[in-house]
Amino acid sequence: MPVVMGTAGHIDHGKTSLVRALTGIDCDRLEEEKRRGITIELGFAFCDLPGAGPEGGRLGIVDVPGHERFVKNMVAGASGIDFVMLVIAADEGVMPQTREHLEICSLLGIRHGLVALTKVDMVDPEWLDLAQEDVAGFLAGTFLEGAPIFPVSSTTGQGLDALREHLAMLERELRPVRRSDLFRLPVDRVFTMKGHGTVVTGTMVSGSVKVGDEVVLYPGGAQTKVRSLQSHGGPVDVAPAGRRTAVNVQGLDVEDVQRGDVLAHPGTLFPSLRWMTRLTCLSSAPTPLKNRTEVHFHHGAREVLARLYFPDRDKLAPGETALCEVRFTEPMVGVAGDRCVVRSFSPLRTVAGGAVLHPLGLDLRRKDAEFADKLALLEGLPDVHEAGDAATQEAATQSLLRLAGSAGARFAQLSVLTNLESKRLDKALQALGAKGQVFCFDRDERAYVDAETVRRPGAGCPARAAEYHAREPLKPGMARGALSAGWGRGLHPKLVHFIIERLLKAGELVAEGDVLRLPGHKVSLASDQEGLRAKIRAAYAEGGSSPPNAKDVLEPLGLEFKEAAAVFKLLQDAGELVKVKDGLYFPGPVMADLKARVAAWFDTHDDLDPAGFKELSGGLSRKYVIPLLEYFDKERVTIRVGDKRQLRGR
Numbered sequence: 001m002p003v004v005m006g007t008a009g010h011i012d013h014g015k016t017s018l019v020r021a022l023t024g025i026d027c028d029r030l031e032e033e034k035r036r037g038i039t040i041e042l043g044f045a046f047c048d049l050p051g052a053g054p055e056g057g058r059l060g061i062v063d064v065p066g067h068e069r070f071v072k073n074m075v076a077g078a079s080g081i082d083f084v085m086l087v088i089a090a091d092e093g094v095m096p097q098t099r100e101h102l103e104i105c106s107l108l109g110i111r112h113g114l115v116a117l118t119k120v121d122m123v124d125p126e127w128l129d130l131a132q133e134d135v136a137g138f139l140a141g142t143f144l145e146g147a148p149i150f151p152v153s154s155t156t157g158q159g160l161d162a163l164r165e166h167l168a169m170l171e172r173e174l175r176p177v178r179r180s181d182l183f184r185l186p187v188d189r190v191f192t193m194k195g196h197g198t199v200v201t202g203t204m205v206s207g208s209v210k211v212g213d214e215v216v217l218y219p220g221g222a223q224t225k226v227r228s229l230q231s232h233g234g235p236v237d238v239a240p241a242g243r244r245t246a247v248n249v250q251g252l253d254v255e256d257v258q259r260g261d262v263l264a265h266p267g268t269l270f271p272s273l274r275w276m277t278r279l280t281c282l283s284s285a286p287t288p289l290k291n292r293t294e295v296h297f298h299h300g301a302r303e304v305l306a307r308l309y310f311p312d313r314d315k316l317a318p319g320e321t322a323l324c325e326v327r328f329t330e331p332m333v334g335v336a337g338d339r340c341v342v343r344s345f346s347p348l349r350t351v352a353g354g355a356v357l358h359p360l361g362l363d364l365r366r367k368d369a370e371f372a373d374k375l376a377l378l379e380g381l382p383d384v385h386e387a388g389d390a391a392t393q394e395a396a397t398q399s400l401l402r403l404a405g406s407a408g409a410r411f412a413q414l415s416v417l418t419n420l421e422s423k424r425l426d427k428a429l430q431a432l433g434a435k436g437q438v439f440c441f442d443r444d445e446r447a448y449v450d451a452e453t454v455r456r457p458g459a460g461c462p463a464r465a466a467e468y469h470a471r472e473p474l475k476p477g478m479a480r481g482a483l484s485a486g487w488g489r490g491l492h493p494k495l496v497h498f499i500i501e502r503l504l505k506a507g508e509l510v511a512e513g514d515v516l517r518l519p520g521h522k523v524s525l526a527s528d529q530e531g532l533r534a535k536i537r538a539a540y541a542e543g544g545s546s547p548p549n550a551k552d553v554l555e556p557l558g559l560e561f562k563e564a565a566a567v568f569k570l571l572q573d574a575g576e577l578v579k580v581k582d583g584l585y586f587p588g589p590v591m592a593d594l595k596a597r598v599a600a601w602f603d604t605h606d607d608l609d610p611a612g613f614k615e616l617s618g619g620l621s622r623k624y625v626i627p628l629l630e631y632f633d634k635e636r637v638t639i640r641v642g643d644k645r646q647l648r649g650r
Helices: 015-023 031-036 068-078 096-107 125-139 160-173 371-379 390-407 411-418 422-434 451-459 461-471 493-505 527-543 550-557 561-573 588-604 610-616 622-634
Strands: 003-008 043-048 058-063 083-089 113-118 149-151 184-186 189-193 197-203 214-218 222-231 234-236 244-249 262-264 272-281 293-299 302-309 321-332 339-344 350-358 438-442 447-450 510-512 515-517 577-581 584-587 638-641 644-647
Touching: 003 015, 003 096, 003 160, 015 043, 015 058, 015 083, 015 113, 015 160, 083 096, 096 339, 096 350, 113 125, 113 160, 125 149, 149 160, 184 197, 214 244, 293 321, 293 350, 321 350, 321 371, 371 390, 390 411, 390 422, 390 438, 390 447, 390 451, 411 422, 411 447, 422 438, 438 451, 438 493, 447 451, 451 461, 451 493, 461 493, 461 515, 527 550, 527 561, 527 584, 550 561, 561 577, 561 584, 577 588, 577 622, 584 588, 588 610, 588 622, 588 644, 610 622, 622 638, 622 644
Parallel strands: 003 058, 003 083, 083 113, 113 149
Antiparallel strands: 043 058, 184 262, 189 197, 197 244, 214 222, 214 262, 222 234, 222 244, 272 321, 272 350, 293 302, 293 339, 302 321, 339 350, 438 447, 510 515, 577 584, 638 644
8 A cells, every 4th residue: 555654843844845855846836835935735745765666665745834824734634644754953943833743643643753853954963962862852752752863954965865765664664554445535635727627636545446436525415527537646547545646526616625525435425413532632731621612623634613522521631531522513524433633712722632433423412311321332442443353343343233223324334433344344244143133124225233223122012912912802913003103113114124024033923914913812702702793693694684783783782882893893704794884784695695686687687776676685675775785886896877786897
């Protein structure tokens, strides 16, 4: 993988001059920079190092401004680097931005670097020795403690060869491990090139992109296409992670792009107004960071206003580290493990920084019954991208799915939450699935949930079915919607279906069409209900083709219809009674006979009127004739034409 070095240090300590001496490239490209003699914007260069082999040897360089007014630009440039060259002028020594830049590099997770002690041609040997001692003392306790210090002069060339040799060694040894499957290019510069259109540049933090790829500008979501690519001054067809890359995008104007936007493939990043971070307040911070503190939040090449919320405390004292929810004024996109820097709102100075734990927004409230559990899960989240241990990766993936709760998470979201390569994430999910610890409830969307999310609502279903059977003993079972009423509210329909299907597969429930029941449930009548069934059957058998009204059957028994409705339904299901209309039932055999007579009538007649029906039925009264004719219409045996019926379908 290509290696990127960044400069850091106070204004006018010779960062840009040193880069020019090493590379021959002047990073100050703006007219104002040349006129004022200071770096304002980020500058970019590359250096072919001695002893370069076929696998590398070309070092990318990001030159940052040193003026305190442009620290935000410095953060944007430092976010994509692998090691830092801290530049300190021998004649001035350590200055305010020397300290702040070193703190920023530390907060961004940079762990390697060196010191270039510049302008040595302007001091005598004794002063140079004192300057080196002073710098070594300043670096004590920082990630650069013990780092080599190279006395150099951009004017005379003194020490440059030794510096190049060391840079070549670092370039060989610090080949970083970057994700190959998640293309991200934080935009730190945008401009128009004549004949090409809009060009965006940045240090590609992961993945790769090729000419012709469909890409999206996050967080806004503008879609575009890669027209051409350049890296280190030349055109390329494919740009890998770690390279300074210029992307010529199609269909976008310069005004459509902001510094800090992220170029990525569609559907791979997820804008959010809230992140959960692990934040460290610098020991040098003048005051604690309190809840609701407004700050300037820096991530990648983006700066946005935000407020800090500490879920387990009211403030974060200097030197302390804690969980912190950051709420933004505009959406942000990130990946777990990304580094961030926090600067106070006023006066502007770096006060804190840390790592992103959960970049998709997490509902975390102190009054929540699961607050303590969620807090513990967040506290225990490791940086699985750096950890090669499969068990650690599985544990982190399961913890993130537990935090996702009933909403679950899609594979693409888990890719951002774990920062794992797709193959590793897939392997972790398969291992967890084999152990029954997570489930894929939607294969089309590759959506997953933790096993506990499935177990809890499913555990109560047999009890709910038992209650229903006790309440409705004459019904064969309950509808799926009735079973999931309450616990299924707010769940993805496919998750509800998945939970019920698991219960069916386990034999805890049985499905008969759209009806669910317990395995042992059978429709049965109590002894008094069996007697009631016999009496109703006898009453209708006696009535024959002139059946009584249901009310007349039940009144002598001292019952309302609603009390016997289940028995009537059971007789209907068994075919012993046929409901013609509310309160009017005919015995099954009688109704079958009437249907046969109607069919026979139409063998010799074209139509049927009430008088004809009375004749064929053997003299039924009008109170039966009209309801029966309407019943045959409803059953699609006949069709009404005026006051007569005709055989449907003739």
